[in-house]
Amino acid sequence: MISLETTLRRIIVGYRAIAMLWMLSLALVSLASDEAERPAVIVAAVGLVAAWTSLTLWISFRRPGIFRSWAFLGLDTFVSALILVSPNLAGSPNFVGGYPLSSVLIGVLGKGLLGATAPVLVLVSLVLIQIAIGDRIGDPTVLSSNVLVYPFMAAPVTWAVGALRRSDRLRIAAESNLEEERAERIRAEERSELAAHLHDSVLQTLALIQRSSTDADEVVALARGQERDLRSWLYGSRLDGESFESAMVATGAEIEESYKVPIELVVVSDAPLSDGLRSMIAAAREAMINAAKHSGASEISVFAEVIGDRAMVFVRDRGTGFDPESIPEDRKGVSESIQGRMARHGGSSVINSKPGTGTEVRLTMHL
Numbered sequence: 001m002i003s004l005e006t007t008l009r010r011i012i013v014g015y016r017a018i019a020m021l022w023m024l025s026l027a028l029v030s031l032a033s034d035e036a037e038r039p040a041v042i043v044a045a046v047g048l049v050a051a052w053t054s055l056t057l058w059i060s061f062r063r064p065g066i067f068r069s070w071a072f073l074g075l076d077t078f079v080s081a082l083i084l085v086s087p088n089l090a091g092s093p094n095f096v097g098g099y100p101l102s103s104v105l106i107g108v109l110g111k112g113l114l115g116a117t118a119p120v121l122v123l124v125s126l127v128l129i130q131i132a133i134g135d136r137i138g139d140p141t142v143l144s145s146n147v148l149v150y151p152f153m154a155a156p157v158t159w160a161v162g163a164l165r166r167s168d169r170l171r172i173a174a175e176s177n178l179e180e181e182r183a184e185r186i187r188a189e190e191r192s193e194l195a196a197h198l199h200d201s202v203l204q205t206l207a208l209i210q211r212s213s214t215d216a217d218e219v220v221a222l223a224r225g226q227e228r229d230l231r232s233w234l235y236g237s238r239l240d241g242e243s244f245e246s247a248m249v250a251t252g253a254e255i256e257e258s259y260k261v262p263i264e265l266v267v268v269s270d271a272p273l274s275d276g277l278r279s280m281i282a283a284a285r286e287a288m289i290n291a292a293k294h295s296g297a298s299e300i301s302v303f304a305e306v307i308g309d310r311a312m313v314f315v316r317d318r319g320t321g322f323d324p325e326s327i328p329e330d331r332k333g334v335s336e337s338i339q340g341r342m343a344r345h346g347g348s349s350v351i352n353s354k355p356g357t358g359t360e361v362r363l364t365m366h367l
Helices: 004-032 038-064 064-068 068-088 099-132 140-211 216-234 244-259 273-297 335-344
Strands: 263-268 300-307 310-318 348-354 358-366
Touching: 004 038, 004 064, 004 099, 004 140, 038 064, 038 068, 064 068, 064 099, 068 099, 099 140, 099 310, 244 263, 244 273, 273 300, 273 310, 273 335, 273 358, 335 348, 335 358
Parallel strands: 263 300
Antiparallel strands: 300 310, 310 358, 348 358
C-alpha cells in the first residue's frame, strides 16, 4: 500500500514535471516568433528547468528526505527566482508558465506553511519589483496575477496537506488500536481454549491418576496417554489427515494403550498414505505387538523416516530375544503378518534377534 507521503510527493513532483513541459512549449513558441532579444537566455532557462526537474524526480524516488532540508528548499527557491526573471533577461514575454509555483508546493511538502513562506515572499517580491520597473519585463497582467496566485495557492495547499496528514495519522493510530485489540482478543481466545482443554483432559487425567495411584502400570499408561493427547493438540495441524506420520503415531498410541508398554516413537519427515505404506504400518504394528507381548522389555523404540522414494521403519526392544529359525510353522505372526505382508506389496523386511539380546525389525517400502 502506497503511503500518503509518497502520494503527496508524486503529485507535487508530477506538477513540476508538467510545468516544465508547459514552459518548454511556451519557450518554443517564443523562439519561433523571433520576439526574444536574447534567445540564448530562453535556451539556458529551459536547460536549467530540465536539469533541476530531473534532479527533483531523482530525489523523489531515491532521497525523499532531502525535501525536508532547508538547504534544498533555499536552492529550489533560488532556481525558481532565476526562472521568474528570465523573461526580463531574455527581453521576451513571460514564457515560464506556472513553474515557479512548484517551489511553493515543494516548500509545503517539506516544511508545511513555514516552508511555503520563503518562496512566496521571494517570488512575490520579484514580481512586484518587475511590475515597478515597467513594460520591459513582460506582461504586467500576468505578473499582477502572480502576486495573488503564489500566496493564495500556498494557503489552501498547506491546509489540505496538513489535513491529509492529520487524517492519515488518525487512521494509522486507529488501525494500530484495532490491531492491538485483535491481538488481545486472539490471546484471550487462546487462553480460553487452553483452559478448556486443560479442564477436559489434563485435570481429568490427574484425577484418574490419583484414583489409580496404587497401580504403577496404569499411572504410566495414563500419563503417557495424556502426553500424546497434548502433543496431538499442540501439533494437531501437522498430524491432521491421512499421512504416514499420523498413522504411525496412532498405531504407537494404540499398542501402548492396549499392552501398557511405553512406545518411544520418532517419525522423521512425512508422506501421503499409499497401499504400500499402509501395509508397512500394519507390519510395524505386528512387530510392536510381538515386542509388547513376548519380549518382556520395559520399553519399545520405534524409528520411522521417509527418505526420497522410500520409507523405513525400525522396531527395537531390549527384551529376551528369540531365534527366528526356530519359530514353529503354525505361528504366522512373523512370517505372514510381517515378512509376507511386506513382500506382497513390494517391500522388504529384516528381523535380527538372538536369545538374550533383544530384537530389531527393519522394514523398507518404496513409495
